[in-house]
Amino acid sequence: MVMGPTHAMSGAAVGLAVAQMLPAEWGGVTTAQEAFVYAGLAAGAALLPDLDSPQATVARSFGPLSQVVSRGVENFSQGVVNLTRGRRDPRCNNGHRTLTHTVWFALAAGAGATALIGAYEKPAVIGLLFFLLSLAIRGLLPEWSKKHDWIVVTGAAAALAYGAWTFVPAASLGLVMGSAVTVGVVTHLLGDMATKAGIPAFAPVLPLRGRRWWKLRLPGFLSIKASGPGDKALLSIFSVLVVIQIGFVASPPLIAALGL
Numbered sequence: 001m002v003m004g005p006t007h008a009m010s011g012a013a014v015g016l017a018v019a020q021m022l023p024a025e026w027g028g029v030t031t032a033q034e035a036f037v038y039a040g041l042a043a044g045a046a047l048l049p050d051l052d053s054p055q056a057t058v059a060r061s062f063g064p065l066s067q068v069v070s071r072g073v074e075n076f077s078q079g080v081v082n083l084t085r086g087r088r089d090p091r092c093n094n095g096h097r098t099l100t101h102t103v104w105f106a107l108a109a110g111a112g113a114t115a116l117i118g119a120y121e122k123p124a125v126i127g128l129l130f131f132l133l134s135l136a137i138r139g140l141l142p143e144w145s146k147k148h149d150w151i152v153v154t155g156a157a158a159a160l161a162y163g164a165w166t167f168v169p170a171a172s173l174g175l176v177m178g179s180a181v182t183v184g185v186v187t188h189l190l191g192d193m194a195t196k197a198g199i200p201a202f203a204p205v206l207p208l209r210g211r212r213w214w215k216l217r218l219p220g221f222l223s224i225k226a227s228g229p230g231d232k233a234l235l236s237i238f239s240v241l242v243v244i245q246i247g248f249v250a251s252p253p254l255i256a257a258l259g260l
């Protein structure tokens with residue numbers, strides 16, 4: 001597993017980049033505030049797949065409640081693997097890094113968010129933002145989060161989400177904001193793909209040599225170790241990218257001055 005901060009920071013960096021690229025005709029992101037909401041959703045969603053690991057910091061985001069949910073996700077994922085495994089897949093004893101680490105989960109999570117926002121509009125965006133920011137804060141500030149009770153962390157997320165209320169337009173932004181969730185999950189998957197264990201990206205749909213839960217990973221020389229130098233370098237790179245982009249998003253005059 002890549003470190004939580006790397007996942008969250010890469011989600012924020014990719015989220016900010018995508019927010020700036022979305023075409024306005026799609027009802028896209030048009031203001032700096034919307035770009036930050038988009039990035040917040042993506043940063044939190046970049047931790048979502050690890051809800052399948054009750055030991056992960058994100059699984060403690062909402063105290064005992066999220067640990068129960070996390071255990072449920074882990075058991076359910078394990079069940080799905082054992083139901084769908086190919087004849088050469090080993091029996092699965094732990095659901096971590098299985099179902100929630102596939103492209104199908106990335107699409108389903110985005111579709112779920114889109115449907116939710118389509119049905120409930122603004123309150124759904126704020127609700128999702130609150131939930132995902134709780135994960136993002138845990139991911140970005142694991143030490144601070146550990147020092148404080150989960151209620152403090154959750155309260156901080158609630159305050160931020162509440163603050164975003166005035167910035168989120170009342171009109172439906174379903175597909176656009178929903179896509180932030182898929183962007184975040186995909187960023188997480190790419191991060192995990194860079195580690196030795198890899199991820200079953202296309203399982204169980206695409207079989208390979210008798211296996212349905214085969215792992216997709218980068219070639220050995222490119223793979224990185226969690227909390228190792230590669231992981232730390234990625235965290236620094238994504239942090240710099242976030243800072244630069246915040247500058248661009250928050251101050252259009254800066255972009256004009258640079259002639260971009």
Ligand SMILES: [Zn+2]
Binds near residue numbers: 192
């Ligand atoms: Zn993961």
